[in-house]
Amino acid sequence: MNETIKLLHNHRSIRKFTPEKLTKEEVRTIVEAGQRASTSSNVMAYSIIGITDENIKKELRKVSGQPYVENNGYLFVICADLSRIANLDSDAVHENVKQNLESTEQFIVATVDGALVTQNMVIAAEALGFGACYLGSLRNDINRVDELLKLPEYVIPLFGLAVGHPDHEPNLKPRLPFEAVFHENTYQQATHKHVESYDRTISDYYQARDSNLKDDNWSKQMLRKYKIPTRIDVAAYVQSKNINKQ
Ligand SMILES: Cc1cc2nc3c(=O)[nH]c(=O)nc-3n(C[C@H](O)[C@H](O)[C@H](O)COP(=O)(O)O)c2cc1C
Secondary structure: OHHHHHHOOOOOOOOEEEOOOOHHHHHHHHHHHHHOOOOOHHHEEEEEEEEHOOOOOHHHHHHHHHHOOOOOOEEHHHHHHHHHHHHOOOOOOHHHHHHHHOOOHHHHHHHOOOOHHHHHHHHHHHHHOOOEEEHHHHHHHHHHHHHHHHOOOEEEEEEEEEEEEEEOOOOOOOOHHHHHOOOOOOOOOOOOHHHHHHHHHHHHHHHOOOHOOOOOOOOHHHHHHHOOOOOOOOOHHHHHHOOOOO
């Protein structure tokens, strides 16, 4: 198999790292590879914050509740960032520019850009032999993250990314079957059989991994997840930063 495809098929989130830190060069290599990702209209509507201050790391761990936010080789926080446009020329920026930056469309542009730069960083890190884990858990208290990182207007944190030398070897987590996610020409209404088949696959995976989760499957997990409203403060926070207001 092609080496790049092999690397992509070998992805698994890593949540335990050795204490070894990434060098400045390694951090730079990962970020610069991230920056090569495609970006909507070349806007590059993101910023990446490297967290080297142990106190900030500790506080971010408290927000997430996940030990690997603190214990890793390096911690990045990826932000959607439209402030560069808003600040291009503070006197000359027309009111229309600011208004347009506040649209849902630009919110999508910036969050997609943030996701693309990060996924490139994950692939670069894995190509260098590191493991990585996204940390959406930083949005458990998005206002606190904003405060800790001193984020200005038009900048919101999307997620963290923990990178480091893997200290465990988790099994590959199975994905939905190709047929469940791929549609040709027009949208095909979901056939339940693909989800049922995946439920059996993932249930076997959980049994092999952790006997406590014997009876769990994807459908049950998703229903549990979506029955409870989560992070309901995010909408007001995002709007308070002048993003996704109209
Ligand atoms: C945007 C995003 C946020 C995530 N947030 C977390 C997180 O807060 N904590 C965590 O342990 N894993 C997190 N993950 C990892 C997912 O749980 C993981 O990718 C998924 O279960 C599939 O497993 P795999 O990456 O090992 O294949 C996140 C992944 C993404 C893409």
